[in-house]
Amino acid sequence: xxxxxxxxxxxxxxxxxxxxxxxxxxxxxxxxxxxxxxxxxxxxxxxxxxxxxxxxxxxxxxxxxxxxxxxxxxxxxxxxxxxxxxxxxxxxx
Numbered sequence: 766x767x768x769x770x771x772x773x774x775x776x777x778x779x780x781x782x783x784x785x786x787x788x789x790x791x792x793x794x795x796x797x798x799x800x801x802x803x804x805x806x807x808x809x810x811x812x813x814x815x816x817x818x819x820x821x822x823x824x825x826x827x828x829x830x831x832x833x834x835x836x837x838x839x840x841x842x843x844x845x846x847x848x849x850x851x852x853x854x855x856x857x858x
Contacts, residue, residue, distance in 0.1 A: 775834075775836075776834065776835075776836040777836070779833070779834045779836035779837040779840065780836040780837065780839060780840035781840060782837060782840065783833070783836070783837035783838060783839070783840025783841040783844070784840035784841065784843060784844040785840075785844075786841065786844075787840075787841050787844035787845055787848070788844055791844075791848055800852075801848075803849060803852065803853065806845055806848060806849040806852070807849065809845050810842050810845045810846055810849070813838045813839070813841045813842035813845065814838070814839070814842045816833075816835075816838040817835040817836075817838035817839045817842065818835075820833075820834060820835040820838065821835045
């Protein structure tokens with residue numbers, strides 16, 4: 766039971782780290798005048814969700830540098846989705 770709780774805490778930390786990394790990059794890009802199109806954002810969302818699905822369904826352990834958990838990828842996908850919604854809302858104004 767305690768292991769499950771620890772895994773949930775770890776998943777939440779990974780999710781928040783993934784979400785925060787996208788938001789940090791968004792601020793960096795905004796300072797330089799960069800902007801992704803809706804199509805690019807949607808493509809990135811799909812890629813992050815696919816990576817999360819592969820990570821969740823894989824029965825083999827994945828070892829190496831820069832390997833991220835499914836929660837981290839889902840955090841990034843949700844951050845990208847939030848940016849897409851904000852971008853579309855801004856265009857409607």
